[in-house]
Each structure stands twice: as C-alpha cells, then as structure tokens.
Amino acid sequence: MAAVERFPVRAVLFDLDGTLLDTIGDLVEAANRMLAELGRPLRSPAQIHSFVGKGVAMLVRRCLTEDAHATEVEIERGIEVFRRHYAEINGDTTRIYPGIEDTLQAMRTLGLKLAVVTNKAEEFTLPLLERMGFAGRFDAVVSGDSVATKKPDPAMLHHACGLLGIGAAQALMIGDSANDALAARAAGMPVLLVDYGYSEGMPVDTIECDGLLSSALEALDRIAVA
Numbered sequence: 671m672a673a674v675e676r677f678p679v680r681a682v683l684f685d686l687d688g689t690l691l692d693t694i695g696d697l698v699e700a701a702n703r704m705l706a707e708l709g710r711p712l713r714s715p716a717q718i719h720s721f722v723g724k725g726v727a728m729l730v731r732r733c734l735t736e737d738a739h740a741t742e743v744e745i746e747r748g749i750e751v752f753r754r755h756y757a758e759i760n761g762d763t764t765r766i767y768p769g770i771e772d773t774l775q776a777m778r779t780l781g782l783k784l785a786v787v788t789n790k791a792e793e794f795t796l797p798l799l800e801r802m803g804f805a806g807r808f809d810a811v812v813s814g815d816s817v818a819t820k821k822p823d824p825a826m827l828h829h830a831c832g833l834l835g836i837g838a839a840q841a842l843m844i845g846d847s848a849n850d851a852l853a854a855r856a857a858g859m860p861v862l863l864v865d866y867g868y869s870e871g872m873p874v875d876t877i878e879c880d881g882l883l884s885s886a887l888e889a890l891d892r893i894a895v896a
C-alpha cells in the first residue's frame with residue numbers, strides 16, 4: 671500500500687459547524703421558530719441540515735424558498751427573526767464532536783497554530799466559542815462576515831493565514847463540505863473532510879479533497895510539522 675502523504679504545515683484551519691461542533695439541533699430549532707413566527711410550515715431536521723453551509727442569510731433563504739415562494743422583503747424579515755431566535759438558543763444543544771479536544775491539544779503540543787474559519791456570522795461564532803470553552807484556544811477566528819466573501823471563495827482562508835503570519839501553502843484546512851474543499855483548493859492548501867458533518871445534501875465522498883476523516887484525530891497522521 672502506498673504511504674499516506676503527510677502535509678508539511680505550520681497551521682491548521684478548522685471549519686466550525688459540522689467539523690468542530692455539532693450545532694444542527696440549535697440551527698433546526700431557530701429555523702423552525704422563524705418559520706412558525708412567519709406563519710410558514712415547519713421543515714424537517716433533515717431538510718434544514720441540507721440547507722446549512724453558506725451562512726445565516728442563505729439558510730433562511732433556503733428555508734423560505736425551497737419548494738415555496740417568498741419575496742425579498744419576507745426573506746429580510748426572516749433573517750431578522752432567525753437572528754433573534756438563534757441568539758437566544760445558540761449553544762443550548764451544541765456538542766463538541768468526539769476527538770476534537772484531544773486533536774486540538776495534540777496540535778498545540780506539536781507547535782501548530784490553530785484557527786477557526788466559519789461561514790457562521792461573528793455575532794453567533796464568538797459567543798458560541800466562549801460557551802463551548804473554546805475562547806482562547808485559537809490563534810485566529812474568521813467568521814462569515816469578517817471579510818467580503820464567504821467560503822467557497824478563498825478570501826477567508828487568506829485572511830486567517832494573514833492573521834497567523836503564514837502563507838496559504840503552509841496551512842491545512844479541515845472541513846465538512848464542498849465550501850471548505852473549494853476554498854482550500856482555490857487558496858492552494860491541502861484539505862481533509864470529516865465524514866460526520868453537514869455537506870449541503872452532497873455525499874461527502876463525492877467532494878474532491880485530500881482525504882476523509884472519521885475523527886479529527888486521524889488528521890494527526892497526515893501532518894508533518896514544517
């Protein structure tokens with residue numbers, strides 16, 4: 671069997687929803703509270719799961735327009751209503767995925783810099799990191815509204831590397847969706863995808879990447895500290 675390629679890196683960039691944290695319960699609850707308040711039929715958890723990936727505004731848009739019609743004014747109202755509900759419950763049922771704590775600790779011990787790069791808006795990212803005990807565990811946090819464009823555009827990844835003081839080719843991205851894979855490819859960095867996250871309804875093994883992980887711990891076998 672061919673040896674598994676190890677990436678010479680100085681930093682690891684982590685996606686948040688579906689990679690570090692299982693946030694889907696809170697996202698489903700906030701989305702359905704929003705739909706109820708707007709007098710719309712509720713959505714199944716599975717359907718809302720497939721809508722997560724491109725940030726809050728796109729989640730609300732998909733909830734209101736998939737097999738349904740909504741005006742831009744209604745979508746704007748939906749975003750405001752969602753934000754109010756999500757701010758209230760953000761973190762209530764969120765769990766850290768198995769293996770994450772040990773992975774972060776091991777990467778720290780290796781001297782790697784760590785960042786979060788998430789399409790979640792900063793108003794929800796920072797309180798959630800705090801609540802989950804992750805505040806101060808990362809050298810940089812880039813949220814969906816920190817720069818002008820979200821993943822799959824590579825701008826967030828470049829911004830994170832700038833904050834860490836490294837080049838894009840010296841970082842490894844670990845994510846769960848095509849947004850992470852495409853952004854990493856466009857930035858010229860290797861990317862591994864966890865197979866337990868949210869991938870907008872796409873089978874994760876159909877997404878082009880450098881390997882799948884059933885636990886983030888497996889990433890340690892793919893890293894050679896540069």
Ligand SMILES: O=C(O)COP(=O)(O)O
Pocket residue numbers: 685686687688722723724725726729787788789790791
């Ligand atoms: O907020 C989202 O839609 C997804 O967030 P993520 O980039 O951390 O997966």
Ligand SMILES: [Mg+2]
Pocket residue numbers: 685686687688689723845846847867868
């Ligand atoms: Mg994700």
